[in-house]
Amino acid sequence: MTTDARTTVERYDPTSIEARWQERWAAGGLHRTPDHVEGRPNWYALTMFPYTSGDLHVGHWFAMAPSDTLVRYRRMRGHNVLFPMGFDAFGLPAENAAIKGGLHPRDWTDANIERMRGQLKRMGASFDWDREVNTSDPSYYRWTQWWFAQLFKNDLAYRGEALVNWCPSCNTTLANEQVVDGTCERCDSVVEQRMMSQWFFRITNFAEELLDNEGLDWPEHVKTMQRNWIGRSEGVEVSFALEQPTAGGVDEVRVFTTRPDTICGVTFMVLAPEHPLVGALTTPEQREAVESYVANARRLTEIERQSTEREKTGVFTGSYCTNRITGERVQIWVADYALATYGTGAVMGVPAHDQRDFDFSRKYGLDVRVVISPPDWDGSPLTEAYIEPGLAVNSGQFDGMPNDEVKGAVAAYLEERGWGASKVTYRLRDWLISRQRYWGAPIPIIHCEQCGTVVVPDDQLPVELPYDVEFRPTGESPLALSEAFVHTTCPECDGPARRETDTMDTFMCSSWYFMRYPDPHNTSMPVSRDEAETWLPVDQYTGGSEHATMHLLYARFFYKFARDIGLVPGDEPFTRYFSQGQILGPDGRRMSKSRGNVVAPDDQVVRWGADTFRAYLMFLGPWEQGGPYDVDGIVGVSRWLNRLWTLVVDPPTRLEDPEGASAVELRRAAHSTLERVTEDLERKRMNTMVAALMELTNALQRWRDAGSVDGAAWDEAIELLLLMLAPSCPHAAEELWERTGHTYSVHEQTWPVFDPALAAEDRVEIAVQVNGKVRERLELAADADEATAREAANALPRIAELVEGHEVVRVIYVPGRLLNIVVR
């Protein structure tokens, strides 16, 4: 051992190494991405941009460090990789900071971006900063407004009514997040639901196409979540005649049902509390009860209302309608388990064949009429709803038919008479994009008394956010208080007009940002067709699983629309998608300041270095799962890089090996590691990739300490190790690459190819089992056949003893794995 000598060897000092290389890479423009490089196919790798909350947290690094590693690997595999970064900069927290801390959202956001950009640079990620986007910059949101205008011109934007959370004391709308247990987080007042006129996008026009995600190389569970979110249902929309037409002349109630086969079993009708007919159908005697019920329902969230555990409640309106098929009179109730946002906002109550309806009928003493017969049913009352298939009964002309056939027959019957029609309904709702807030992109609409609703012409974009605004809560967007902003002239008639004062949902900004990176400085289009063809669609998108439905559906919707207006190629924005897990605090819970379990990434970088921190985040566990961040575990990665460093700067004393065994073993170790690491990178298994590098380091260290190794094999192994290290620990790899006499830069090298012949083991150990229990181990040639294995096993005394006196019924041989002798 040469421990003493080694203590004098230069120690690994990540801080100085990392700063030096980051400077050199930036100065040389190593990460600038040209549109085309001869012989290198383009690859667009994108990781979700951060919201400008103030500080980069460990979760951001958990997304970006592995992404950067894969990008560097892909470059070494010969691709010209676009790997951009930007900032999702509009949103509620900036406005909250303004109200609470007196900082203007613009200043708060800009300062945060400045800090976060610095933090991102310190992690050594190879972003092309020349393409940075900032969604709150007029040069960006000008195009967000352009998208709105395009959607408007294509009849995909419309105005409609929707409920918002309303705090009567603050006199303002509230985000769901600001409502805590039904009260305002600021003043504790009870939050109301208020109907407001808002802008929507017709994303439901694209429901069918969004549903078709079969061909995407995405995780199956994400595709499943999206399909379930869209929630396609086939059924029938059917009208029930009102006994008394309303004062407004409405004479029917429409319901959507997926079970038209049970229509003869309808014993009541349920309207959602927000259903437009509730007021008109409520009789004077019932008015008080209904109004108080509706007021109460507005305090509940949809999640609470949809709970099947909760006791069903409702109130009779006093009105009746007629089931046209049976001619029967049916009570109309209001109940909060009917949702205004799904179907028609009204449902038919069939207690015999729907559990919710069954529970409801029990509570309020409503009839239960069986119309699908359970097997061997004797006509006795049901104890729960029967939802399985069966034959129709009590259904007049449909009696005796299997219920599946009744569905079609009822639909046809209704259609013939004009009482209803087959219909496909989606759970997906149109996208509400209006926000009564300041810090967002203004909706580019002008309201003119003469011309009505007029979209701002492209050449007048952007509609800029005024800096000088008050945040007095008035119930309108703070923009409404800015006279200079509101008063304008109509682009069509030049008459006086008012600007729309709502801003857009920040999801809009993030629905198209990936189309901007290919052409970030274009002033005449969000992206030119040429640049779109060059880079789109994104080859690999990576982001948190919390975005699996909303953001990814919105982005897909935007892309399909972009295709329809001829902006981009293909049908889908993200060819591949990777859903990374969430990093938790050391206590296994979500990191939050109030829990005091936040780990500051900057502290980790200062203490251990960016390479160590990057590698540790990958080593922690599977990338797609995330998990707790254990502050103590990082020392293992630090020790590893230290040992690796020492291995290179203090190589074996004798680079010769007369017997030659070390050459074979070293090459086998290096090439089998290369095989594993390559495979792991291809499959994004970052944790086992790091483990494989550790194992190779440990093996090399054993050889080094043995004192004498084959020089050529050693050099080859070190070279391979550094090339494999380059994607995950770019600074250390670059430094050691230089120190081993190679030319700049390790990141411009070609990924090595492993030699299967060198990697292969020639002898393997297999398990010898008797009746499935391992009793012995056996070393065999890797290509040994079953007869050889059986013979060798029988020669083992323990095996012979266990088999002795028993009949061998079966022998299973799995080459390279095991031999199982089954005896009786």
Add this chain to the structure above:
RNA sequence: GCCGAAGUGGCGGAAUCGGCAGACGCGGCGGUCUCAAAAACCGUUGAGGGGCAACCCUCGUGUGGGUUCGAGUCCCACCUUCGGCACCA
């Protein structure tokens, strides 16, 4: 509640196809070096039991069943935790 995912040593995790459970690391224990400590390095470490010992036996992948020569892996039922549920992003 609904949709999706995950449960493996003291801890994070590994185990392409159903084939030796616990790779790699943290922590612990023992040791080297040191006046001492830290750092570094070496050895050891699933639980229980047996043996002077080399070793051997039993149990063990959230719970309960099942399929199979063989189950962490497949099937059925359940429990717990996490993500999302449309104005946090």
